[in-house]
Amino acid sequence: MTTEQALYKYCLRLGDNALIQSYRLSEWCSNAPLLEEDLALTNFALDMIGRAQLLLSYAGVVEGMGKTDDDLAYRRGERQFTNTLISELPNGDFAFTIARLFFTSVYEYYFFTELQNSADTTLKAVAAKTLKEVKYHKAHATDWMLRLGGGTEESNTRVQAAVNALWMYTGEQFETDKADAMLQDINIAVDMPPVKDKWNVYVQEVLLDAGISVPVADYMQTGGRNGVHTEYLGHILSEMQYLQRAYPDATW
Amino acid sequence: MDVLEKTDSIQAEMLRHFEEKIERGDAIEPRDKMPDAYRKHLIRQMSQHAHSEVIGMQPEGNWITRAPSLRAKQILLAKIQDEGGHGLYLYSAAETLGVSREELISQLHSGKAKYSNIFNYPALTWADIGAIGWLVDGAAIVNQVSLQRTSYGPYSRAMVRICKEESFHQRQGYEIMAKMMQGTKDQQEMAQDAMNRWWWPSLMMFGPHDSESPHTGDAVKWKIKRHSNDELRQKFIDKTVQQAEVIGLTIPDADLKWNEAKGHYDHGPIDWNEFYRVISGNGPxxxxxxxxxxxxxxxxxxxxxxxxxxxxxxxxxxxxx
Incomplete structure (x- = not known):
């Protein structure tokens, strides 16, 4: 594997996470429990589409085959997508969406904080821009974890169920492989164990404050980063890519 | 003077004071005394407007996950967010009249409050997203520009903010249509089909002809409404016909032609049966x-x-x- 190939993979994974998470959040449009929340969740989706555009465009440049962000978003199949599984799970109820946003935004907060020190100037710039947005996502998700955990019996039960169901999808966020190791050697990629430690500390603290127990199960699902997904991804792609696939000669 | 007569004379004095204010062109503010009918008219109109913004998120939201490019998705999502934001300002503006958002929503659910009839039509293809932005928002802007000078202060200020964003929406819709008309044959057909389906309902957005409009009297006297339904509709037609021609779309009205003497386009008859059928609950x-x-x-x-x-x-x- 060349450095370019590793970097392509790295950008693609980050771009795919943003793209697929934005897809799920955008599904809340006109479906949220209050209008303010409709605006907040779709606003986060907008941030993530912007991030996906930057990262996928850069992946296209690094790959050197002349592909655009749209080519990568709309013309790849299920097995070529490299987002984490947690990004693609269906929204479930509001508690499930918030708990997912909590787990992913806390991870992204610490991850992009570190990526600001990357030796790759594009990634460094993307990280600085993303961090500003992710701070809000994390603050918003944290507020709601506390509200749902400490609200009513029903909200506590729902958010606890969401945390339990999502827990086994959180570990994949910290996985690394050869590509990451290669890039870490030249100070491009983030060193993951410290990110994981910080994530653990923050998550446990908030769950404790919110009156939510931390799941004990330690089996972690894996596969997304290597293109082995849940059944849900195929449905996302068939919807998202429908016009591009049905009218391959058209530009929109 | 007995008590009843005294109350009547205070009422008459208040109304005179209010109407003088309106006459001078001053804005009415939430703490000002206002006739009950004025307050009721505003609550009805502003809540209908707020509900329309919110219900309008549904047909467009229906296409977010299928938007054909990242840029198109971003623009559409930002636009729908604006609509939600407009709903929020308008609910807040209506709350200054002493009614809560929760009450307004329950009136929507009971059928007492309405929303714009246009959103009872389906957004079937991607071109419909273009047509909604260009025609529906285009029609809404004509109405909203006129409402920037409406007599109730909070409503008028909300309209000033909203108009700024709506003109961006209209450009977004027009850009989608223009791009499709420059595209493949399939895209051109899709665009013309959306035009055919959305044109007449867009004209109906301005409401019945002036001779048939039940709410016009007081609303005009109190300067809530500054232009009549037919005046606004004509303004919309005049500006839209040329925009359609530029990108090669045909307006689905065989009677449409320029009237040199009037300086306006004449148009064919609007199917008011359809309008009343949809408004009474039987739209698609x-x-x-x-x-x-x-x-x-x-x-x-x-x-x-x-x-x-x-x-x-x-x-x-x-x-x-």
Whole structure:
């Protein structure tokens, strides 16, 4: 594997996470429990589409085959997508969406904080821009974890169920492989164990404050980063890519 | 003078004072005295406007996940967010008249409050997203520009903000149509088909002809409404016909032609039977739109309750510190 190939993979994974998470959040449009929340969740989706555009465009440049962000978003199949599984799970109820946003935004907060020190100037710039947005996502998700955990019996039960169901999808966020190791050697990629430690500390603290127990199960699902997904991804792609696939000669 | 006569004379004095203010062109503010009928008219109109913004999120939201490029998705999502934001300003502006958002929503659910009839039509293809932005928002802007000078201060200020964003929406819709008309044969057909389906309902957005419009009298006298339905509709037609020609779309009206003497386009008859059929509940999507809004509102109840319970608990904790 060349450095370019590793970097392509790295950008693609980050771009795919943003793209697929934005897809799920955008599904809340006109479906949220209050209008303010409709605006907040779709606003986060907008941030993530912007991030996906930057990262996928850069992946296209690094790959050197002349592909655009749209080519990568709309013309790849299920097995070529490299987002984490947690990004693609269906929204479930509001508690499930918030708990997912909590787990992913806390991870992204610490991850992009570190990526600001990357030796790759594009990634460094993307990280600085993303961090500003992710701070809000994390603050918003944290507020709601506390509200749902400490609200009513029903909200506590729902958010606890969401945390339990999502827990086994959180570990994949910290996985690394050869590509990451290669890039870490030249100070491009983030060193993951410290990110994981910080994530653990923050998550446990908030769950404790919110009156939510931390799941004990330690089996972690894996596969997304290597293109082995849940059944849900195929449905996302068939919807998202429908016009591009049905009218391959058209530009929109 | 007995008590009743005295009350009557105070009432008459108040009304005179109010009408003088309107006459001078001063804005009416929330704390000003205003006739009950004025307040009622405004609540009805502003809540209808707010509900329209919110219900209008549904047909467009229906295409977010299928938007054909990242840029198109971003623009559409930003636009729908603006609509939601407009709904929020308008609910807040209506709240200055002493009615809560919760009450307004329950009036929507009971059918007492209406929303714009246009959203009872389905958004079937991507070109419909273009047509909605260009025609529906285009028609809405004509109305809203006129409302920037409406007599109630909070409503007029909300309209000034809203108009700025709406003109961006209209350009977004027009850009989608223009791009499709420059595209493949399939895209051109899709665009023309959307034009054919959205043109007449867009003209109906301005409401019945002036001779048939039930709410016009007081609304004009009190300067809530500054232009008549037919005046606004004509303005919309005049500006839109040329825009259609530029990108090669045909307006589906065989009687449409320029009238040199009047300096306006003449248009064919509007099918008011369709208008009344849709407004009375038998449009293609009336049920779907209301059921969706009700379902989402009901499904979200536990979240709103949790937020309220948490807020109360925190307040209590602060008091006992």
């Amino acid at each position: 999507c009336n049920r779907q739109r209301m059921e969706h809004h009700k379902r989402v509102h009901a499904e979200g109840a536990w979240v709103r309750e949790a937020a309220e319970a948490y807020r109360l608990r925190k307040e209590k904790e602060l008091l006992h510190l």
